[in-house]
Amino acid sequence: MTMSDKSTVDGTKRKIEEFEGEDQMPPKKLYVDKEPLAVATLLAKLNENERRRFQLSNIVIEPFEVDDKENSDLPFVRHFQHNTGLDSDMAPLSFNPEEDDIDDDEYGHYEDPQQPLDPAQEKMVYEYFKSRFRAEAIRLILHYKEQKFKDVKLDMMTEWPKRKSTTPLGGLPVLTIDGVQLSQSLPICQFLARKYNLAGKDELEIAHVNAIADFQNDLMNATVPYIVGVLTESKDLEERKKTLKENVEKYWPKLVQLLRASKSAYFADSGLTWVDFFVAEYTDTAAKLFPSLGSKYPDLIQHSSRIHSIPQLQKYLDTRPETFV
Ligand SMILES: N[C@@H](CCC(=O)N[C@@H](CS)C(=O)NCC(=O)O)C(=O)O
Incomplete structure (x- = not known):
């Protein structure tokens, strides 16, 4: 500091x-x-x-x-x-890596991702906020591959305003590899999938996997009003929750259909791909929110437990901080 x-x-x-x-x-x-x-x-x-x-x-x-x-x-x-009258006392809303220095906190620590990293170590820095939502599939993939990476969870109020303008597109997540910043959650997943052979076995399967991910992403976007409602203690929370459940029930039958059509226990015929991590993370969150859906969509719940039981993920999952999403 x-x-x-x-x-x-x-x-x-x-x-x-x-x-x-x-x-x-x-x-x-x-x-x-x-x-x-x-x-x-x-x-x-x-x-x-x-x-x-x-x-x-x-x-x-x-x-x-x-x-x-x-x-x-x-x-x-x-x-x-x-x-709030704090403007005169708050830190300037721009980021200068040479002058600003942000301390470690319990969630990880800030590191200037623009510094060239040592390619020999293939150092990775992953940045998001203190939640799972758009970020978690990427974390799961990295843990699954036992890839060493710095899991930085930026503080929205103090660290993010200084970091925002130096991200490629003004949002998180950002994954920095050897000094190169990658952004947008789905393309980051797709990059890692190609790198770790989790993309699908051929062009057609890759397209199929990407389409499922895009579909899942639509469902995640439909979840945002409810998340906001909870965090802001919105008065129409029950209404928002009802709408969310309707969305889950609109998307999940299709996901079940896709799982059943697959020749493997995963979404792709050839076996595990990145989209399994992407869907499973959300299934877990939604199933906790709507426990009654568990018995209605057992295929999805079993798929999620299958992913969450992968041995390489256990150490991370055991120590992961509890967050709302
Ligand atoms: N389509 C982008 C969305 C990125 C995005 O909007 N991220 C949010 C958090 S979920 C963010 O960075 N918000 C802070 C801001 O926009 O200032 C992705 O999937 O990565």
């Missing part, structure tokens, strides 16, 4: 102390842009105490069209900082 970061932290603490006792402050409005999950993750970071201090227990979320039309959280972060 640099001196300037230290004074930022002290200044932020001072501001927080000033807020204490000011119970009559007007309610805050939060302006969000188009990436609700990221915003929700940011909100979820605030503990009860902080929400009370910042008058966020009744959060009002308003859609906010960002000036530069960028699909970005930064405008939201700026509004958040401004509305």
